[in-house]
Amino acid sequence: MRPSFSILGQESGEDVSCASVLKVLADETRLAVVEQLLEGPKTVSAINESLGVESTLLSHHLKALRDARLVTRKREGRYASYALAPALLVRCKGRAIDLGCCTLSFS
Amino acid sequence: MRPSFSILGQESGEDVSCASVLKVLADETRLAVVEQLLEGPKTVSAINESLGVESTLLSHHLKALRDARLVTRKREGRYASYALAPALLVRCKGRAIDLGCCTLSFS
DNA sequence: GTGTCAATTGAGCAGTTATTCAATCATTGG
DNA sequence: CCAATGATTGAATAACTGCTCAATTGACAC
Numbered sequence: 619m620r621p622s623f624s625i626l627g628q629e630s631g632e633d634v635s636c637a638s639v640l641k642v643l644a645d646e647t648r649l650a651v652v653e654q655l656l657e658g659p660k661t662v663s664a665i666n667e668s669l670g671v672e673s674t675l676l677s678h679h680l681k682a683l684r685d686a687r688l689v690t691r692k693r694e695g696r697y698a699s700y701a702l703a704p705a706l707l708v709r710c711k712g713r714a715i716d717l718g719c720c721t722l723s724f725s
Numbered sequence: 726m727r728p729s730f731s732i733l734g735q736e737s738g739e740d741v742s743c744a745s746v747l748k749v750l751a752d753e754t755r756l757a758v759v760e761q762l763l764e765g766p767k768t769v770s771a772i773n774e775s776l777g778v779e780s781t782l783l784s785h786h787l788k789a790l791r792d793a794r795l796v797t798r799k800r801e802g803r804y805a806s807y808a809l810a811p812a813l814l815v816r817c818k819g820r821a822i823d824l825g826c827c828t829l830s831f832s
Numbered sequence: 833g834t835g836t837c838a839a840t841t842g843a844g845c846a847g848t849t850a851t852t853c854a855a856t857c858a859t860t861g862g
Numbered sequence: 863c864c865a866a867t868g869a870t871t872g873a874a875t876a877a878c879t880g881c882t883c884a885a886t887t888g889a890c891a892c
Contacts (some may be wrong), residue, residue: 646742
């Protein structure tokens with residue numbers, strides 16, 4: 619029995635398959651979060667304002683994205699700031715992110 | 726309550742979101758099938774030989790791909806031949822397929 | 833310290849999905 | 863027609879996912 623998304627390389631050298639990354643991104647809300655972060659780092663509150671999701675639910679989605687190493691978190695005073703994972707950012711070109719196995723464009 | 730994958734545009738002018746297409750592709754087996762079909766149309770038997778999945782299970786996966794309009798089916802004697810959907814093929818460049826909202830490369 | 837805002841966590845459920853099994857359909861060959 | 867092969871279907875179920883709720887943590891102001 620595997621816990622949600624823990625397959626996605628939480629441990630050191632785990633195999634991160636294309637399918638497992640896609641599983642995390644195959645969700646309207648999480649995709650919307652990633653699109654938001656393409657504009658740059660954002661606090662949870664800011665993301666929440668844009669998307670209008672229940673904050674507790676958004677938190678769960680953000681955890682899923684973090685577990686998949688797609689985003690990173692940073693404390694900023696009371697707020698938590700999320701950003702696209704450095705590895706993804708490096709490969710970013712415009713509004714597309716390259717996951718290694720595949721590219722998402724959001725055009 | 727939505728039946729499996731029926732969101733994906735089985736009806737005429739339905740909205741096909743990026744997330745819903747990704748949901749179908751976010752599966753090892755279905756991704757493998759799509760990769761196989763990038764080489765050209767293949768019969769179920771041929772796909773089965775490459776992937777080694779239970780034929781009845783493969784059939785279910787193929788149905789999911791068909792429902793999502795990602796692949797098409799054609800009878801050839803006893804065999805059923807599957808191919809990437811024309812709309813996808815048109816947009817194909819090498820080993821990548823363009824879903825409109827995103828591109829998958831399998832490099 | 834208390835109170836408040838921002839965010840997270842864990843548990844529980846409701847709905848969904850993948851897989852297996854048995855039964856069925858479709859086509860060809862004898 | 864019957865048997866065999868290729869493929870599909872539907873039902874049952876076991877596992878998973880997303881959502882909601884209540885409780886908790888962390889940081890700041892007073």
